[in-house]
Amino acid sequence: MTSPCIAFFNLRTHQLAYLPTLRAASRLGYEVLLITDRPPDDLPRGLVREVSITDTYDVAAVLKTGGELAHRHDIVGVVPWRDRDVVPAAALADRLGLPGTPLPAAAITRNKYLMRESLRDRSSLLPRFALVRTWREAAAAAADIGYPAVLKPTVSMGSMGVFQVCSEQELEHAHRTLSAYAQSAVHPVFASAPGELIYEEYLEGSEHSVEGYVHDGRVIVVGITDKTTSPPFHLEIRHVFPTSLGSREQYRVRALVSEVIRVCGLDNCAFHLECKVDRDRIRLIEVAARVGGDYITSHLVPLATKEPFYENVLRLSVGSRPLTPATGIGAPSMFAGVVKIIAEHEGRFGGFRGIERALAVPGVEHVTVERSLGDNVLLPPRDYTGCVLAAVIACSHSAAEVDARLDQAARTLTPRWAE
Known part of the structure; x- marks a missing residue:
């Protein structure tokens, strides 16, 4: 057996976000076993004991991989870092007899409709809502709940597929778009509830x-x-x-x-x-x-x-x-904040002007570019995450100062677009 290990399910997308998780494990004396669909290209191998490539949307495959790792390593914990991995991580922790999110609770929180249903007798805590699959159900929900409202998939993540609607015409467009979008062929996150949407009161x-x-x-x-x-x-x-x-x-x-x-x-x-x-x-x-x-x-x-x-x-x-x-x-x-630089139009990303000036703004801690040179950038509803080009992190002694410094740094950043 090796030193005590913690199984990590995937990592956050960018190195600036995921390195602190690996360093935290190292500081506490744990080695990391990474269960992932695809490891980051910039993964520092010295902070990971073993990488297991597995379809982490497939719970049976996860349990098989986890069992094999447990034969070779002393696994003492399991951690998901993203929405998509909450249920597989809970299943593996349960199988190995380790602490973790109870599997029924993990399943409830991964489905927005089930989550609201579990709280239905506490209606004062919730927006009014309805489960929607067909256009008839969407129209009925709108008639009951009214406008404005929000229509979104029940099992999405990271604002994927969120539409605010203020009229029947907007609802019809959103429903048609999401019925095609919320499918496993588009993204495997939708495999557990394809085409399942929730219509809810806009708060x-x-x-x-x-x-x-x-x-x-x-x-x-x-x-x-x-x-x-x-x-x-x-x-x-x-x-x-x-x-x-x-x-x-x-x-x-x-x-x-x-x-x-x-x-x-x-x-x-x-x-x-x-x-x-x-x-x-x-x-x-x-x-x-x-x-x-x-x-x-x-x-x-x-x-x-x-x-x-x-x-x-x-x-x-x-x-x-x-x-x-x-x-x-x-x-x-202190106060700390982050602002994202969102693409204003689609195109092929060519980098940024002004990064050094943004980093020179007092209180700015990081400027991280989140797209690679040559990436084809699309806007929602075609792509909900790829439109984020960069992020700026700053801190100061008040929220107002943080906002001002984020705004100042963001103004210096100008995205470039390839011909």
């Missing part, structure tokens, strides 16, 4: 995410992030941590979190919950049994609080208690 108010952990039934909220999205596809374009919400609103958000986590049955995992706050109403958008993306947990939380977030995720995976603010860690001392 007014400010949008937020909540990062935290659940350990032995105890919900630990690390903090709340303020989020900005862009209509009509609700792409997440900016995050600032910690929130500027008042103490009363924060208390009510935390109460929502505790109730949702309890009802959904999450335990021994990190969570990322999204909600909207409209004066006295706090309502759920969704909850996931994994860390927050968009550099929130890799950079914003650590920059603002010094919270060892990824170390705590790994502690949870092996059944240990996370180190929390109650032990003297994590009190926010």
Whole structure:
């Protein structure tokens, strides 16, 4: 047997986001076994003990690979880093008798309709919603719930397939587009519920995410992030941590979190919950049994609080208690934010002008280019993720200063397009 190992399911897409996960494992004395469809081209091999290429959408294949790895290594934990891997990771942890998200809870949180159904008797926490497959069902949902509304696949990830609709004409277009889009032939994430959509009331108010952990039934909220999205596809374009919400609103958000986590049955995992706050109403958008993306947990939380977030995720995976603010860690001392640079048109990406000037803006920590030279960039609804060209991360002593520095850095970045 080797040193104790933790099985990682895939990694975040970009090295700036995934390197902190590998380094956290190294700091805690664990070796990493990477179960992945395809390892990153820039993967530093010295931080990974073994890479197993497996179809991680296929739970049976995952269990076979995991069993083989367990014969060769001392696996003490299993961690998913993305939505798509929550259920396979829970299945493997269950098979190996390791701590992890209970499999029924993992399945509920991976399907937006099942998640809302589990909370149906707490309707005050939710937008009104309906399951939709056919045009007749979509029209009936609109007649019952009204406009504006949001139509999206039940099992998507990363804002894939989100449409805001304000009329029957827009709904008909969105339904036709999504009925073709939400299919396994387009993306394997839709294999568990092809063509299955959810129509839900559009929620007014400010949008937020909540990062935290659940350990032995105890919900630990690390903090709340303020989020900005862009209509009509609700792409997440900016995050600032910690929130500027008042103490009363924060208390009510935390109460929502505790109730949702309890009802959904999450335990021994990190969570990322999204909600909207409209004066006295706090309502759920969704909850996931994994860390927050968009550099929130890799950079914003650590920059603002010094919270060892990824170390705590790994502690949870092996059944240990996370180190929390109650032990003297994590009190926010700074604000940190990220803004994405979104393509304004389609074309072949040719790089950026102004990166050095953006990095020279006070408080800017990183500028990461997220497309490769020569990539064919498409816009939603043709591509929901490839339109993100870069991201800027900055920190300062106030949310307003963070916003100003992100704006200043973003203005210096000019994408170039190949002929």
